[in-house]
Amino acid sequence: MQIRVRSGGHDYEGLSYVSQVPFVILDLFNLCEISVDVEKKSAWVQAGSTIGQLYYKIAEKSGTLGFPAGLCPTVGVGGHFSGGGYGTLLRKYGLAADNIIDARMVDVNGRILDRSSMGEDLFWAIRGGGGASFGVILAWKIQLVAVPEKxxxxxxxxxxxxxxxxxxxxxxxxxxxxxxxxxxxxxxxxxxxxxxxxxxxxxxxxxxxxxxxxxxxxxxxxxxxxxxxQREDCTEMRWIESILYFSGFPTESRDVLLNRTQPxxxxxxxxxxxxxxxxxxxxxxxxxxxxxxxxxxxxxxxxxxxxxxxxxxxxxxxxxxxxxxxxxxxxxxxxxxxxxxxxxxxxxxxxxxxxxxxxVSKFPRTAYINYRDLDIGVNNKGNTSYAQASIWGRKYFKNNFDRLVQVKIKVDPANFFRNEQSIPPFLSCWNNNGKWIHRETKCFSLFNMYSNKLFVD
Ligand SMILES: Cc1cc2nc3c(=O)[nH]c(=O)nc-3n(C[C@H](O)[C@H](O)[C@H](O)COP(=O)(O)OP(=O)(O)OC[C@H]3O[C@@H](n4cnc5c(N)ncnc54)[C@H](O)[C@@H]3O)c2cc1C
Incomplete structure (x- = not known):
């Protein structure tokens, strides 16, 4: 059985709820608590929350704090932040993932980790590398950003x-x-x-x-x-109203931001x-x-x-x-x-x-993981191959793909968390000539035998 983790269910290819092999859905929609700390300009947001709910909660507490995530309120923070997440604040503050300061997740051994216990490599990987390859994200701690009153x-x-x-x-x-x-x-x-x-x-x-x-x-x-x-083309409003404006809702009532259903x-x-x-x-x-x-x-x-x-x-x-x-x-x-x-x-x-x-960009022709597109390549069925995954992986991550693979083999070597575009585990090592060589991990025991030497030391 494969496991598919769903937060907001907005994956463009439905990877959080569709599979060609028998699978279970772990749906996090009930994990939707959000606590905003105005003084520290930060918030903990559980993975099943939508960005609309997050914007609503921030605005409830402050008119001059915001967060640089997407434009569509029904998108879930579990998938969205783990793939990057951009919106109208992108040029000022970067992506949602650039503004994550801690996270809570369950790893393949069932442990609940935070930033200090997961270590910086895994914390790096889940902020843009797609959460589905590494574990189940329960919550993010985010740095809120300043927005003007108007x-x-x-x-x-x-x-x-x-x-x-x-x-x-x-x-x-x-x-x-x-x-x-x-x-x-x-x-x-x-x-x-x-x-x-x-x-x-x-x-x-x-x-x-x-x-x-x-x-x-x-x-x-x-x-x-x-x-x-011209002046008459422009409207001044609060930042939270601009969220409604960009998603095509009347700016008078914010309650629509709490609706999880995409119309x-x-x-x-x-x-x-x-x-x-x-x-x-x-x-x-x-x-x-x-x-x-x-x-x-x-x-x-x-x-x-x-x-x-x-x-x-x-x-x-x-x-x-x-x-x-x-x-x-x-x-x-x-x-x-x-x-x-x-x-x-x-x-x-x-x-x-x-x-x-x-x-457009070439060598590779790059793509945004949150706009999931299985046309650009998929993993081999059953047995994930590094070579096969590099085809789509370099388009989404360029050379960061290799570091993602190294994190994957450390945290999920048996490839428990997988889908059509999940990061594969593979073996690589320096040979005697100082050359970096890759080996496919069809054999799990090979990893056990060599992993400490090759990866940890
Ligand atoms: C209508 C619409 C508007 C959009 N607007 C924007 C936009 O403005 N900006 C932008 O950047 N993107 C946008 N997107 C794309 C969106 O960011 C991605 O589809 C994102 O992955 C959705 O996250 P989700 O939690 O809703 O999706 P899901 O389908 O639940 O998850 C997406 C992927 O992440 C994995 N995943 C989900 N939750 C977890 C978790 N808790 N732990 C580990 N893995 C998890 C899933 O297994 C799946 O692989 C939009 C998408 C739609 C459909």
Whole structure:
């Protein structure tokens, strides 16, 4: 039997509740206590809590503290923080995982560990390496961050007829260099043209600024005048209201943040990419063409700017490696209703992904683990292989993959915690010529025989 651990159940490929082999689900939804310490600017949050519940609890205690996690309130902190977790505070404070200061987890031997008893290697691994490979996370201790009493939000849209192509093109050069307090993402999708009723592409510029309208307007005029932001496009509000704004809820009532159920669940497939050089206007035109296609009726590409704090944190600090050098991340998404049409939509998003290959990161073509995508590789069935896992592992973690493997063999050598994209245990050692060699661990006793010598000493 395999064990699947579920916190918020938002895994894009359902790995917390679907398996090809017999399995049990360990569902943590009842572990949802959150205690906020305003004085110490920290909180303990149990793994089954959602980020909406966390934001709600923080706001209940303070109007000037926040936390840099995701935009969708129903996402669970168990999976989200263990894979990184980003939202509108990314450029100012980095990821959720960058702001974890302690954790409680159950290891494969049933022991409850905290940061000091698990040691720094395992504590490193669970902050971005995906929790499911290492044990069951029970709770996180997080460092809360300062947010101003008033923040400013805006959403402006531009269609192809309104020069969207040049504005998006320009955004690629400036968005990662903006003041850290400014986050402007782009939501690209197909809409009806107001001019001829045909199809057009709309770029929605969706922004949070940690400050007032007065400060924002001159900043935008200087760094991104092409967008033409006006005072009437902007709204000042509390940070907690901006959470509601970004998730599409009215800002008046926060109670909706306590709802664990994701509204409008449909079939979908998603993928991710990192962009390191601005895409040419010709490249963008090719994207538009695909987004205008038949299957793209409910498809989108969300471009999230990096830079700021993300550039300051080394790619080795935690397993999440996508730091300096990345201009922005692309999140591809397609939704549909009719189950029998699934293959058509999945093929479409794969075509879009193939088209994007020349414009995105290479060797490896990197991806975000929290946007789980089994297309980029899966473990061998039954017997996890290092070579096989490196295919997807280097895309999510780059060279941090090897350190994750070393942690795995220390804490779960028999590979009890596993799924289609879990970190495999393997053997490696220095040979007599000083060369680092890897060996697959098909044989558990080999590990027992050698592990102390090879790994601990
Ligand atoms: C609607 C929606 C919006 C999203 N928005 C964002 C966003 O704004 N920013 C962002 O970064 N990501 C976002 N995501 C992606 C999200 O971060 C990941 O899907 C994340 O893994 C979800 O965590 P979960 O606990 O809800 O999922 P689950 O499905 O419960 O878990 C995901 C993975 O983590 C493992 N896991 C879960 N809990 C534990 C635990 N306690 N111990 C060990 N392993 C565990 C599971 O086994 C599974 O492999 C979004 C996803 C959805 C569906």
């Amino acid at each position: 923040v400013t939000v805006f959403t402006i849209d531009r269609t192809l007829e309104q020069d969207a192509i040049n504005i998006v093109h320009r955004w690629q050069y400036v968005a990662h260099k903006f003041d850290k307090n400014l986050f402007i993402r782009i939501y690209l999708g197909r809409v009806k043209s107001s001019q001829d009723g045909g199809r057009t592409i709309r770029a929605l510029f969706n922004s949070l600024f940690l400050g007032s309208v007065e400060t924002l307007l001159p900043l935008m005029k200087e760094s991104f005048p092409e967008l033409g932001l 409008n669940v449909r079939h979908f497939k998603a993928k991710s990419d990192y962009v390191q050089k601005p895409i040419s206007t010709n490249g963008l035109k090719g994207m538009w063409k695909l987004l205008l296609g038949e299957e793209a009726e409910d498809a989108s590409m969300i471009l999230s700017p990096y830079g700021g704090r993300m550039d300051e944190i080394s790619e080795y600090t935690i397993p999440f490696p996508h730091r300096a050098g990345n201009l922005y991340k692309i999140h591809y998404l397609v939704n549909w209703d009719e189950e029998e049409a699934s293959q058509r939509y999945i093929n479409w998003i794969r075509r879009l992904y193939n088209y994007m290959a020349p414009y």
